[in-house]
Amino acid sequence: MASKEQGHLHPITQVIFDVYRIFHEHGFGVARGPELETPYYNFDALNIPKDHPARDLQDTFWLGPEKLLRTHTSSVQMHFMEKHKPPFRIIAPGKVFRQEASDRTHEAQFHQVEGLVVSKDASLPQLIGTLEYFMRVFFDTDITLRLRPSYFSFVEPGVEIDVSRDGGPWIEVLGAGMVHPQVLKNAGIDPGTWRGFAFGVGIDRLTMLKYGVDDIRAFYNGDLRLVTQF
Amino acid sequence: MLASYSYQWLSSFFKEPLPKAEEVADFLNRRSFEIEKVRKGETDTIFDISILPDRASYALCHKGVAYELHAIFNTPYHERVLKTPTISHEVSEVRVSVRDGVPATRYIAQRVEGIALPLKADLTEILQRLQSINERSIHPLVDMANYIMFDMGQPLHVFDADKVDGELVIRFASHGEEVLLIGEESPRELGESDVVIADKKGVLAIAGIKGGARAAVTSSTNAVIIESANFDSVAIRKTARRLNLLSDAAKRFENKVNPFRAEKGIDQFISYIHHFFPDARFGSRYDWFPSKPSQVSVKTSLTLFEEVLGISLREEEILGILTQLEMEPRIDNGFVVSNPPPERADVVIAEDIIDEVGRIYGYEHVKGVLPKKEKGDMPLDFHFSYENRLKVFLIQQGFSELYTSSFAPEGVQKLLNPIAKDRAFLRASLKDTLFEAMVRNVHNQDLLGVEAIHAFEIGTVFPKEGEHTSVALAISGIKNNKLNTDSILHQVRGAIENTFSMVLPPIEKESTVKDGILIYKFSLTEAPKEAPLQLEESPDQLLSMLPAGKEGVVYRKPSVYPFVVRDIAIFVPEEVTSSHVSKLIMEHAGVRLQKLYIFDTFKKDDRVSYAFRLIFQDYAKTLSDAEVNDCMGKISQKVEEISGWQVR
Numbered sequence: 001m002a003s004k005e006q007g008h009l010h011p012i013t014q015v016i017f018d019v020y021r022i023f024h025e026h027g028f029g030v031a032r033g034p035e036l037e038t039p040y041y042n043f044d045a046l047n048i049p050k051d052h053p054a055r056d057l058q059d060t061f062w063l064g065p066e067k068l069l070r071t072h073t074s075s076v077q078m079h080f081m082e083k084h085k086p087p088f089r090i091i092a093p094g095k096v097f098r099q100e101a102s103d104r105t106h107e108a109q110f111h112q113v114e115g116l117v118v119s120k121d122a123s124l125p126q127l128i129g130t131l132e133y134f135m136r137v138f139f140d141t142d143i144t145l146r147l148r149p150s151y152f153s154f155v156e157p158g159v160e161i162d163v164s165r166d167g168g169p170w171i172e173v174l175g176a177g178m179v180h181p182q183v184l185k186n187a188g189i190d191p192g193t194w195r196g197f198a199f200g201v202g203i204d205r206l207t208m209l210k211y212g213v214d215d216i217r218a219f220y221n222g223d224l225r226l227v228t229q230f
Numbered sequence: 231m232l233a234s235y236s237y238q239w240l241s242s243f244f245k246e247p248l249p250k251a252e253e254v255a256d257f258l259n260r261r262s263f264e265i266e267k268v269r270k271g272e273t274d275t276i277f278d279i280s281i282l283p284d285r286a287s288y289a290l291c292h293k294g295v296a297y298e299l300h301a302i303f304n305t306p307y308h309e310r311v312l313k314t315p316t317i318s319h320e321v322s323e324v325r326v327s328v329r330d331g332v333p334a335t336r337y338i339a340q341r342v343e344g345i346a347l348p349l350k351a352d353l354t355e356i357l358q359r360l361q362s363i364n365e366r367s368i369h370p371l372v373d374m375a376n377y378i379m380f381d382m383g384q385p386l387h388v389f390d391a392d393k394v395d396g397e398l399v400i401r402f403a404s405h406g407e408e409v410l411l412i413g414e415e416s417p418r419e420l421g422e423s424d425v426v427i428a429d430k431k432g433v434l435a436i437a438g439i440k441g442g443a444r445a446a447v448t449s450s451t452n453a454v455i456i457e458s459a460n461f462d463s464v465a466i467r468k469t470a471r472r473l474n475l476l477s478d479a480a481k482r483f484e485n486k487v488n489p490f491r492a493e494k495g496i497d498q499f500i501s502y503i504h505h506f507f508p509d510a511r512f513g514s515r516y517d518w519f520p521s522k523p524s525q526v527s528v529k530t531s532l533t534l535f536e537e538v539l540g541i542s543l544r545e546e547e548i549l550g551i552l553t554q555l556e557m558e559p560r561i562d563n564g565f566v567v568s569n570p571p572p573e574r575a576d577v578v579i580a581e582d583i584i585d586e587v588g589r590i591y592g593y594e595h596v597k598g599v600l601p602k603k604e605k606g607d608m609p610l611d612f613h614f615s616y617e618n619r620l621k622v623f624l625i626q627q628g629f630s631e632l633y634t635s636s637f638a639p640e641g642v643q644k645l646l647n648p649i650a651k652d653r654a655f656l657r658a659s660l661k662d663t664l665f666e667a668m669v670r671n672v673h674n675q676d677l678l679g680v681e682a683i684h685a686f687e688i689g690t691v692f693p694k695e696g697e698h699t700s701v702a703l704a705i706s707g708i709k710n711n712k713l714n715t716d717s718i719l720h721q722v723r724g725a726i727e728n729t730f731s732m733v734l735p736p737i738e739k740e741s742t743v744k745d746g747i748l749i750y751k752f753s754l755t756e757a758p759k760e761a762p763l764q765l766e767e768s769p770d771q772l773l774s775m776l777p778a779g780k781e782g783v784v785y786r787k788p789s790v791y792p793f794v795v796r797d798i799a800i801f802v803p804e805e806v807t808s809s810h811v812s813k814l815i816m817e818h819a820g821v822r823l824q825k826l827y828i829f830d831t832f833k834k835d836d837r838v839s840y841a842f843r844l845i846f847q848d849y850a851k852t853l854s855d856a857e858v859n860d861c862m863g864k865i866s867q868k869v870e871e872i873s874g875w876q877v878r
Contacts, residue, residue, distance in 0.1 A: 013631055027608060029607070030610050062645070062647055129600040147593035156581040157584060157589070222632040222634040222670070223667070224683065227631060
């Protein structure tokens with residue numbers, strides 16, 4: 001064969017595996033959606049209307065009036081909900097794009113994992129419980145979460161979640177919230193019967209925190225000096 | 231949107247002193263908005279707050295943040311008393327005509343005369359507060375108008391009345407109509423969807439965005455028309471974005487300003503003018519307000535609070551918080567009915583009320599509960615499983631995984647707004663970006679300690695239409711003929727075909743060889759032979775393959791300085807192992823030794839020769855020959871000290 005030694009998986013792939021394993025343990029499936037999206041799946045279906053300031057929160061790469069690069073894995077939510085009946089719980093890892101200048105903590109391309117749970121009794125405590133469980137296993141350490149009010153138009157209430165590892169400083173890692181009833185309606189799910197919670201975690205951020213990588217750009221330049229350390 | 235707020239200014243809204251600035255910031259952060267920065271000055275502290283679109287309708291002013299503090303600390307407001315001047319009948323009412331169909335909700339205008347400078351009272355406090363949030367002084371009237379906007383959120387405008395010809399007309403611009411704006415050198419061209427304030431001579435201002443130069447106030451202005459209006463958020467947003475004119479007024483209007491605020495704004499303005507220009511005379515007020523928004527009423531089931539927040543709140547706690555938020559709550563048959571103040575355009579549905587109560591009560595009180603597993607297996611996306619199984623398979627074959635950019639200098643699908651010229655396209659194939667990465671990796675081959683590089687990428691590519699997943703394998707070292715790469719590729723292809731039931735395209739056609747690097751690519755989407763692409767797969771196959779997570783890896787950033795390669799061959803008695811020798815080298819090579827590997831071994835009589843390659847590199851500078859020689863010298867010296875050991 002090619003070489004006596006095993007090759008190395010990219011650290012982002014390894015973290016996606018970790019994420020999958022941990023959520024699979026708790027009954028989550030995996031969904032997938034395209035990187036090229038329509039404004040409907042990326043924005044409108046998620047309660048982000050055209051000509052609304054909420055669209056400015058995500059700098060978008062456009063290829064045409066009806067074609068863009070998805071700015072978040074939340075776009076997978078509607079694709080999945082259109083095809084499946086609740087209850088369900090899924091994660092959707094994938095690459096996303098933002099039209100912004102890159103620096104050590106920003107890249108025009110990065111990875112997110114979306115989580116979506118729709119059930120009859122979904123709640124904020126369940127959202128926190130799920131994320132605490134995930135973070136504890138992922139970082140293999142004591143975890144405290146802190147919720148702060150925030151805004152993502154496809155959830156209400158919407159929160160930003162900070163993580164403290166082993167009593168360390170608060171680090172902003174993810175946005176989450178209860179699925180907005182309008183989003184359920186858009187998918188043909190009755191918000192009178194079903195409730196949901198959703199979260200979006202930056203996979204690059206998780207990888208950087210776990211392994212001490214201090215420059216997000218190092219993930220995307222095809223450098224084996226990074227990959228072979230994992 | 232990031233906005234600045236002064237602690238002293240916020241304090242002026244309350245009867246009693248606020249808690250210390252740090253505590254205020256901490257509470258705002260946990261109850262209301264994200265505080266980006268707290269800037270402490272000698273006399274004041276400035277909070278830079280990220281106001282998101284939901285709260286932007288009310289919180290892009292000090293009053294809006296004071297409203298939050300009022301709710302958080304339940305501290306009473308200090309009643310502001312405005313002195314309203316009497317109306318002078320000598321001053322005429324402004325004549326205004328709002329054309330049909332114009333996206334305006336309210337238009338108030340009032341003429342004021344006798345406002346010649348200098349001021350009769352001290353404007354210092356207003357100027358200091360404006361300065362504290364980095365707003366500069368322009369003209370006392372403009373300063374007051376700006377102050378009021380940052381104070382209570384209503385954008386105001388002032389026209390020099392003597393420069394307005396005839397009635398004010400609120401209308402759409404005509405195609406190609408021009409206006410020279412305040413502070414600009416060339417006129418802006420407008421379109422038929424832009425709303426303007428005009429007179430007989432033409433455009434005076436772009437509605438809700440910026441005033442024109444023609445009727446701007448100057449130091450010799452004696453009479454003014456003050457405007458307090460409300461325009462449709464979408465119309466303002468479209469014009470402001472197209473003209474790239476994100477003025478403070480535009481930023482507020484695009485976030486929906488409550489039209490009731492217009493009246494409060496002009497009341498405050500004329501009371502200020504009355505105070506600072508005691509001789510001013512006020513005309514009667516024109517107020518066009520054709521349809522008043524109706525009171526919003528939100529019904530929330532009392533059980534929903536506990537269902538969503540997981541906290542059991544008493545009725546009086548819920549009512550207390552909603553009262554602090556001025557929502558006039560009342561209980562009605564198992565529901566709480568709230569009437570949010572008109573400023574709270576963001577509170578519309580029951581879930582909004584849950585958020586309001588949850589955040590003011592404190593989300594830190596919400597405790598996590600792991601949900602019970604639902605029955606039935608959740609789907610595993612086929613593609614996800616397939617792609618990742620292939621990744622694991624490839625590393626088992628000795629290939630390492632690379633990620634390269636989805637953007638490329640050439641391709642088929644072009645971005646309308648690329649970040650840079652050389653990233654204007656989406657990659658149509660992995661070939662080019664992977665080749666580039668390979669060239670750089672080949673350069674680091676010694677540092678990586680390998681004789682040839684085997685790498686792969688699995689990623690999305692964007693051919694003519696849509697996207698698909700592509701797989702590319704790369705092998706370096708072809709020109710040296712050190713490796714029989716063709717045979718490696720044949721073997722890997724065969725193994726992939728067997729394991730994944732795929733038929734891969736022939737090697738010759740699909741591969742690229744350049745600079746000794748071979749790139750072989752195929753599409754994953756079109757690959758499966760027997761099993762047609764299905765949507766879901768059982769997780770067992772994937773899970774059984776996944777390697778365990780990497781624990782304890784601490785990443786070390788590669789040095790940006792060049793590395794130096796040195797070889798050394800050492801004769802030792804045949805019973806000495808190579809690891810024994812490499813241990814000695816590592817002990818004495820110093821901290822700059824990045825990599826050490828053996829590349830040759832041969833036996834002669836009762837001795838064995840080990841040839842090692844050493845790679846030196848520093849994290850802070852380029853190493854000089856002398857420095858590396860010094861390291862090598864130390865190793866040689868140690869080797870020679872041992873009897874029977876000899877550097878060749």
